[in-house]
Amino acid sequence: MECTQKGCGGRALIDQPYAGAHLCAAHFRASVVERARRELHHQAPRLKGGTLALALSGGKDSAVMTTLVHRILGGRQGLQLVALTVDEGIEGYRAETIAPARKLCRTLGIEHVVRSFEQVVGTTTDATSAALPEEIPCSFCGVWRRRALNQMAREVGAVRLSMGFNLDDLAQTVLMNLARGEPHRLRQMAPHVEPQAGLVPRIAPLAMVPEREVYLYARLEGLPFDHAVCPHASRAGRNVFREVLWRLEEAVPGTRHALLRTREKLLPLLLSDEGGAGSPHRCRTCGEPSSGEVCRPCAYREALSGLTASDFISAPGSGRT
Ligand code: SF4
Ligand SMILES: [Zn+2]
Ligand SMILES: [Zn+2]
Known part of the structure; x- marks a missing residue:
């Protein structure tokens, strides 16, 4: 198969059914850089200077995001x-x-700043999983990580927090929020389109790069990243959406892009719905923004001190960060 880029004729390395294209290694790499560049300009158009925080886990997505942001913005004066x-x-x-x-x-x-859950929350995901076996570990792990990243980004004075989310991740999130009847969450998910009280705005430069292309790019560039899979990942609620989306994308190429477009089209409606996102209160325990009296990170912490997590987490109006 030949590269479909005009005038190339090189051997194609990857197919892009959603775009009707096949690309050679050189054109593929250039297209990944270009997509990240476009997203950075689109999502953070006025980023002139200051600190840009990069959420780096050490997996392929955040390694590629970090490398591309460094490549595209690294030389910018004042940044x-x-x-x-x-x-x-x-x-x-x-x-x-x-x-x-x-x-x-x-x-x-x-x-590079590294901080542990033990420092931020006073426990670990493994210990909490053992103490609350009925809870899916990703629930508390995810909310604590988001909280920790936000605090760390605030502490370094970041104007934006860049996440490694790829196209698959974001399309899954859209699908999950729609399937769960929580469209207002489309407003809160990254990339942020409006300021959210207490949160460093999040951007997602890989929003237009499918997961397998992120992986291929990381391999082609020889980036250091770890292939390990979290031992708790098999219990993640997102897994079923990942599988459904794979099947949908295979049957109807372009479904992931369409889901992101759906979010874009719904946003004006959601942004005009003042009550939709819920005006944030301050959590009575930690003072961070929360849509209920207790934020979810604190709810899980309180659950650990003897109460059942569902007392807090499933309670009507319980906090969601
Ligand atoms: S997969 Fe592992 S690291 Fe990721 S949110 Fe779940 S428990 Fe945490
Ligand atoms: Zn080519
Ligand atoms: Zn709290």
């Missing part, structure tokens, strides 16, 4: 990049991904 890594305390997993994250930051000359 400083700081990578943030959260160690959730997951035996046999996170320590392995932190090593390549450190290596990447050293290679690129990016400051």
Whole structure:
């Protein structure tokens, strides 16, 4: 199969059914850089200076995001990049991904801050999973990580927090929110389209790059990243949406892009619905923004001190960050 880029004729390395294209290695790499560049300009058009925080886990997505942001914006005067890594305390997993994250930051000359759940929450994902076996670990792990990243980004004075979410991740999130009857969450998900109280605005430069292309790019560039899969991942509520979306994309190429367009089309409606997102209160425990009296990170922490998580988490009006 030949590269479909005009005038190339090189051997195609990857097909893009959603675009009706086949690309050789050189054109594929250039197209990934170009998509990230477009998204950065689209999502953070007025980013002139200050600190841009990069959420770097050490997996392929955040390694590619960090490399591309460094490549595209690294030379911009007055703009400083700081990578943030959260160690959730997951035996046999996170320590392995932190090593390549450190290596990447050293290679690129990016400051790297690592913080553990033990420092932020006072416990680990493994310990909480053992203490609350009926809870899906990703529930508390996800809310604590989001909270930790936000606090770390705020502490380094970041004007934006860049996430490694790829096209598959974001399309899954849209599908999940629609399937769960929670369209207002389309407003809160990254990339942020409006300021959200207490949150460093999140951007997602890989929003237009499918997961398998992120992987291929990471391999072609020889980036350091870890292949390890979290031992708790098989219990993630998102898994079923991932599978459904794979099947949909195979049957109807372009479904992932269409889901992101659906979000874009719904946003004006959601933004005009003042009550939709819920005006944030302040959590009575930590003072962070929350749509209920207690935010979800605190609810899980309180659950650990003897109460059942569902008392807080499923309660009407309970906090969602
Ligand atoms: S897969 Fe779930 S438990 Fe594992 S790191 Fe991710 S959110 Fe945490
Ligand atoms: Zn080519
Ligand atoms: Zn709280």
